[in-house]
Amino acid sequence: MASLSHVISTEKQALxxxxxxxxxxxxxxxxxxxxxxxxxxxxxxxxxxFSMGMTGLGLVTAYLVTRPHDAxxxxxxxxxxxxxxxxxxxxxxxxxxxxxxxxxxxxxxxGREIALDHALLYAGIxxxxxxxxxxxxxxxxxxxxxxxxxxxxxxxxxxxILSATLLVGFVIALLLEQAGYGxxxxxxxxxxxxxxxxxxxxxxxxxxxxxxxxxxxxxPRGEVQQRVHQEVQALRDRYGVECYSHLAKSGRRFDLELNxxxxxxxxxxxxxxxxxxQELWSRLGxxxxxxxxxxxxxxxxxxx
Numbered sequence: 001m002a003s004l005s006h007v008i009s010t011e012k013q014a015l016x017x018x019x020x021x022x023x024x025x026x027x028x029x030x031x032x033x034x035x036x037x038x039x040x041x042x043x044x045x046x047x048x049x050f051s052m053g054m055t056g057l058g059l060v061t062a063y064l065v066t067r068p069h070d071a072x073x074x075x076x077x078x079x080x081x082x083x084x085x086x087x088x089x090x091x092x093x094x095x096x097x098x099x100x101x102x103x104x105x106x107x108x109x110x111g112r113e114i115a116l117d118h119a120l121l122y123a124g125i126x127x128x129x130x131x132x133x134x135x136x137x138x139x140x141x142x143x144x145x146x147x148x149x150x151x152x153x154x155x156x157x158x159x160x161i162l163s164a165t166l167l168v169g170f171v172i173a174l175l176l177e178q179a180g181y182g183x184x185x186x187x188x189x190x191x192x193x194x195x196x197x198x199x200x201x202x203x204x205x206x207x208x209x210x211x212x213x214x215x216x217x218x219x220p221r222g223e224v225q226q227r228v229h230q231e232v233q234a235l236r237d238r239y240g241v242e243c244y245s246h247l248a249k250s251g252r253r254f255d256l257e258l259n260x261x262x263x264x265x266x267x268x269x270x271x272x273x274x275x276x277x278q279e280l281w282s283r284l285g286x287x288x289x290x291x292x293x294x295x296x297x298x299x300x301x302x303x304x
Contacts, residue, residue: 022052081251082214089207103193111186123167
């Protein structure tokens with residue numbers, strides 16, 4: 001497991017690269033889309049421009065989550081990460097739905113003409129560019145476990161899908177023209193816009209589903225939850241006490257609260273309580289990482 005400081009440094013470098021990539025590629029896409037008269041290319045550029053704002057938000061969030069807790073945010077800033085990802089995913093989804101509506105409207109109005117040769121050049125360059133940044137960020141996300149980089153990589157994956165779909169569509173249009181069916185090409189651009197929008201909606205929906213669970217404090221699934229349940233049961237068996245656990249995840253931080261009901265007649269001085277905390281942390285520390293752990297003892301059930 002990489003150290004937290006190394007993760008944060010690598011995370012910021014990846015997001016900074018992504019931000020500069022967004023600036024350059026958004027400018028290229030919007031200008032080229034206006035030049036060749038393609039709303040699909042224009043959508044691709046606007047999507048990248050939008051991603052630039054979200055990457056900037058990711059950079060700000062990456063800075064915030066490194067700050068220690070203070071008088072205002074006494075539980076720290078880790079919860080900003082899933083909030084930023086929810087905002088990100090929701091706005092991408094809205095953009096996709098607006099683009100879908102625009103594509104359907106254009107189809108109903110009879111389509112539009114585009115400059116195929118220029119469109120093919122753009123689609124080829126943009127597919128390679130987006131795929132390169134996506135691959136780089138996906139590797140960083142796997143290595144560091146950063147959700148911010150993972151979400152940003154998903155945005156570049158959407159851009160790669162958009163560009164690749166454009167490339168395939170424009171190749172089809174070129175083949176139709178060579179086969180004598182060029183009059184159908186005016187429908188290629190709005191069809192591509194609609195297909196791109198539908199494909200792109202799948203990723204923000206997944207991002208929203210995962211991060212809304214954290215914002216709403218829904219218990220995380222998978223290995224961590226199972227490990228916590230196992231250790232809580234082990235404490236019950238070992239010490240003969242009732243244990244009640246509450247587990248949540250905020251960005252990269254787990255919050256684990258454990259309430260222990262001490263039976264009548266048992267003595268639990270401070271030293272014994274701390275020994276149990278240390279035992280619990282030695283078993284779960286590697287799994288929970290930089291976690292907020294709270295272990296409370298009471299002899300009255302109403303305080304559980």
